[in-house]
Amino acid sequence: MAEVKGKFITLCGGLMALYKDSLKEADNELFKGVGLHYDKLDPEGWYDTELFALFMDKYSKSVHSKRKGNTYFRENDISSNKKNGWIAKPH
Numbered sequence: 001m002a003e004v005k006g007k008f009i010t011l012c013g014g015l016m017a018l019y020k021d022s023l024k025e026a027d028n029e030l031f032k033g034v035g036l037h038y039d040k041l042d043p044e045g046w047y048d049t050e051l052f053a054l055f056m057d058k059y060s061k062s063v064h065s066k067r068k069g070n071t072y073f074r075e076n077d078i079s080s081n082k083k084n085g086w087i088a089k090p091h
Contacts, residue, residue, distance in 0.1 A: 002049045006041030012055040013038030019062035026058040 009030070016023040027038050030051055034041075038055070041047065 003046040004049050004052045005043065006045045006047055007043035009047060009052050009055055010038055010041055010043065012052070012059055016055070016059050016062060019059070022058040022062040026055045029054055 013023060013027065016026065023038075030036070030038055033051060034047065
C-alpha cells in the first residue's frame with residue numbers, strides 16, 4: 001500500500017475550504033477511515049493514498065476549472081514530493 005504524508009491531505013482540505021459540501025463529504029470519509037479530521041492529521045504521519053485521492057477527487061470536482069485544480073497539485077506538489085521522497089513507495 002502506498003502512503004502519503006498527512007500534510008498533503010491537510011493542504012488539499014484547506015484548499016477545499018471554499019467548497020464546504022465537498023470538504024465535509026471528504027472529511028467524513030477520512031474520519032471513518034482514521035478517526036481524525038483533515039486538519040487534525042499528523043503532518044509527518046503516513047496515510048493511505050486512497051484518502052489523498054479522495055480529497056483530490058472532491059477538490060477537482062469542486063473547482064470551476066478542473067484543469068486549474070489539478071495543475072496546481074501536479075506542478076507544485078506531486079512532482080517535487082516524489083523527488084524528495086515525501087510520497088512513500090508501495091510496500
